[in-house]
Each structure stands twice: as C-alpha cells, then as structure tokens.
Amino acid sequence: MEDSAHERDLVVGWLLHSVLKLHGTTDFSSRRYFSSWYFLFFGENGILKNVKDNTIQSKLRNERIDHVFFVSCLSGQVKVFRALYTFEPRTPDELYFEEGDIIYITDMSDTNWWKGTSKGRTGLIPSNYVAEQAESIDNPLHEAAKRGNLSWLRECLDNRVGVNGLDKAGSTALYWACHGGHKDIVEMLFTQPNIELNQQNKLGDTALHAAAWKGYADIVQLLLAKGARTDLRNNEKKLALDMATNAACASLLKKKQGTDAVRTLSNAEDYLDDEDSD
Template sequence: MNDGIQKLGTDPCLVLKFEESMESVDNPLHEAAKRGNVGFLQECLNNKVSVNGLDKSGSTALYWACHGGHTECIKILLATPRVELNSQNKIGDTALHAAAWKGHPEAVKLLLAKGARTDLRNKDAKYPVDLSSRDPATAAMLVPKITRIDDDDYLDEDEDEG
C-alpha cells in the first residue's frame, strides 16, 4: 500500500481525496485555459510552458480558452510572442472555430483583431462562420466582407489611349 494512503488510514473519502490530489496534469497551460484560471495560466507562461503545445486532441491552450470564452486568458495568450493563431487540431478546428461554435463574440473579435484566418476549413469542410449559427453577432463578424467593384474603377481602353 502507498505510504501516503497508509498515513491517511482506511477512510475511503480520505483515500479518494489523496488520489485526486496526486493526479498529474499533462498540459497545465491547457487546463488553466480551459478553466479560465488567469493566475495559473500566467504562472505556466512565466515558467516557459510552450504557448503552442498540443494536447491529446491536437489543440492549443488558445483553442481551449476560446472554447470556454475566457477573454482574459485569450488576451494573455494572444500577447505571448510566437502564439500560433491558426493551429488546427485533429479535427481541423482552430481557436476561431471554437469561439464561433460556442458563440463567444468577444473571443472572435480578439482573434480577428490579431489576424486569425476565417478561410480555414475543418475536417467537416466547415469554416468558422458555418459553426456560428448560435449567435448572430458572432456570425456577422465572420461573414466575409464583399466589396462592390464599380465600372468606374476600371479605365476604358479607349479613354486610356487618348
């Protein structure tokens, strides 16, 4: 029997508590981002945990912060040098896909302001805008801006020669 468990005795509640506290966290930055734990997220970054590290699903901490709509975590991650905005996980989703799917307009704004790509498709051939049906405000930000080209913008060949 484990020495720590022996010290606790045989009370099942105490043994369970001990085992829970001994659980290791494979991706501490990801866990902080998922939970919106700004202090722990910052501590991980200060201790040189890679901002672009991937978890088992191939997702980054930025993906999980956007999935949860944790704007303070998103801001910190986006301010980190060399953060990869457009990393795609195993199913092809980016942080922008996650923010759109979960209906987090503030997360979408932050990602777009940093230059996140709206033209990446996931493995279901879906763009972020395709996943944003829950929230019209989010969808509106992701719809490509179509510019109208006026005929006057082009010179007529006859006018150009004179």
Template sequence: MTEHRAPQLPPRPAPKPGRIKVFRAISDFENEEISFVEGDFIYVSETQPVSDRFIVKCNGRSGHVDKSQINNDSVVPVENALHEAARRGNLPFLDDCLQNEVSVNSLDKSGSTPLYWAAHGGHTAIVEYLLSKPNISISSQNKMGDTPLHAASWKGHLECAKLLVEAGANVHTKNVEKQTPYDIATTAEVKALLLTTMRNVAAYEENEYASSEEED
C-alpha cells in the same frame, strides 16, 4: 609551400529546450537550494544534464533535487497543465506555466492548443493574454481541423471571436467536415462578425489583385 588548413566547422546549434513537465507537490520538501509545500506546482525540463539530480523550478526559484525525490510519494504529474489553465480560465496558473517556459503552442491529445480551449470556454482575458505572446499560433488546427476561431464561433463567444479576428485569425480555414467558422457559428452576432470579416478580406484581395494588374 602553401599551408593547407583544415576547414573550420560551423558552431553547433544551441540545443532546443526540452518540454517542461509540470507536477503538483503532495508533500512538503526542503533542501539547501529549494523548498516547496503541498499544493505547489513544480516545473521540470525533460532536457537535463546526465546526473542523479533534477533542476526544478518552483515559486520563482530553481534548485537541484535528487531524482529519487521526484516520485509518486512527493509529487503527481499535471497533464496538459497549460490547457487546463486555459480551459478553466485560471489566469494566475496559466501565467505561472508560461513564466516557467511551458510551450504556449503545446498540443494535447486532441491536437488542440491552449488558445483553442480558452476560446472554447469563452475566457476573454485568457484569449487576450495568449494572443499577446509573440510566438502564438493563432489558427492552429486540431485533429478535427478546428481552429480557436471555430471553437469561439461554435460556442457563441463573440468577444473571443473578435479578439481572434483582430489578431489575424484565418476566417476561411475549413475543418475536416469542410466547414469554416462561419458555417458552424451559433449566434447571429458571431455570424455577422465573420461575414463582415470575410467581405473585408475579399475586398482587400480584390484591390491587391487590381493593383498588381496595373503595375504589370
């Protein structure tokens, strides 16, 4: 008699990490696992085991804190922390956020990424640092259809625009007004950079097309 075995089910996929919420301490706290003082930044994952305690991270350490102690008397939320760090050019805070697993491609209410605000502010060191991250979305569009390259072009930040172009930013992306970064560039230097890049892209695509024709 042939033995029939129940089919094996594939393993469940690992749960995706939850969004990280950032808080700033407004009073000192200490227990047997972790401590923080006024002004410290605290990182709490939205995905937590069902219990009455949070696992929090602060200053490179992690520990459990009663949920009742993460309240308005001890901490205040920092909305869009990574965006604010990028907007202000605060590299140490931005690095701290990323080290604590805040998403590098998180979106604010305008649909913009931290890279967008770094390019908008002309913070070259921040743009370069964000572009070094393996999962960075270089040409993400916000609700107005603008990309980080649109922002750098509009604000006239040549070095930021160079970094984005060298990283592979799409120079042909159009926003909701049907404008490319070149269309809204405000300085001759940025316009020249984008025009040269567009010509290089066109030449490359023409060569690729010619090569495929020869192969056929």
C-alpha cells in the same frame, strides 16, 4: 559487444526520432542532427557514455527517468509536476516545496539532481523524488485555459511552458480558452509573441471555430483583430462562419470575409495593372 553496439544505435535512433519530432521534423538526411545528438548521448561527457552491458532503456529505468520525460527535457520542454509530499532541503542549493505545490522542471542534464522552480524559487531536486513522490501534470497550460485560471496560466508562461503545445486532441491552450469563453485568458495568451492563431486540431477546428460555435462574439472579435484566418475549413469542410451559433458571431465573420475578399480583389487588380505597365 556487437549486439551492444547495435542496440545502442537502435536506441539512439529512437531518441533522435523522438527529439526531432518534438522539434517538428523527422528528417535524418542531415548528418548535423545525428552527430550533434549522438555526441550529447555518447560523447566525452555524454549522458549515456558509460552504458555498456546494460540496455539504454534499463539505464533510463534504473535512473528512474521516464523516457518521454527524458526526451522532453532534452528538447527544451518544461515538465510540470504537483508535489505529493513536502520536501525539506538539506543544502541551500536545494528547492523547498510543500505538498500540493506545482514544480516546473527545466533542466535534467544531471541524472541525480534536476533543476526546478516553484513559487518563484529555483533550486535542485533529487530526480528520484520527482519520479516517486510527485504527480505529473500533462498540458498544464491547457488545464489553466480550460478552467479560466489566469494566475496559473500566468505562472506557466512565466516558467516557459510552451504556449503552442498540443494536447491529445491536437488543440492548443488558445483553443480551449476560446472554447470556454475565457476572454482574460485569451488576452493573456495574445501577449506571447509566437502565439499560433490558426492551429487546427484533429477535427480540423481552430480557435475561431470554437469561439464561433460557442457563440462568444467578444472572443471572435479579438481573434479577428489579431489576424485569425476565416478561410480555414475543418474536417467537415466547415468554415468558422458555418459554425456560428448566433447573429453577432456570424455578422463579425461575414464582415471580415467581405473585407478580405475586397482586399484580395484589389491586390489582383494592382497586379494586373503592374503587368500592363510592363
């Protein structure tokens, strides 16, 4: 029993670490995090309450739940799949979908039946069907942005796929929309109130770096009007201006930097005037 309890503590620690990391922190100093998530896993109605002799990893595996998927859903992230076969519902609560349909999984609190949406319809899907007969789509919003697929992008947003999610390169969907010159995609992403304009990827590049480098002056203009920063340098210490490949992009960036410099100087002078008046 001691070994089982020890293993339980180790695995719940791993789960907590994974969930908190997805929330942007790995700070365990607050007992509030530990107690709330531990109760979710092992409380009176906890997901893993009845796990005793078997390891928790085995429990997840036996239930055909991928641990990354498990953590993603617990943290409120939507997981996206493409159906490999048609699913015929047996009850009105179940979701009908056909081969090739995109399925958005939004709730897997029940290990046997998950809640999903496809083509505007919402219903229940057997969890083992998703695990065995559906293809996971990683970073669907990024894929839509890369391809310039506006209808798919809109569908992802309607189904609450995170707008600021990062792919393996550390890039956002906005970065790829700017990189590909897809103005309509950029404009659609700008309708999201929490859109992050200045996220730097693993190379240190922002969406503005990408647009300037690819020479899309219209997108550079959109980003600047939205408030994108011009003072961020990538890993090679280059500003977006340094990356500009045509005169139109360079001109827009120089003008913006000049305006920002004047504003900064004006603010400094106002501050000094206030100090003198004191």
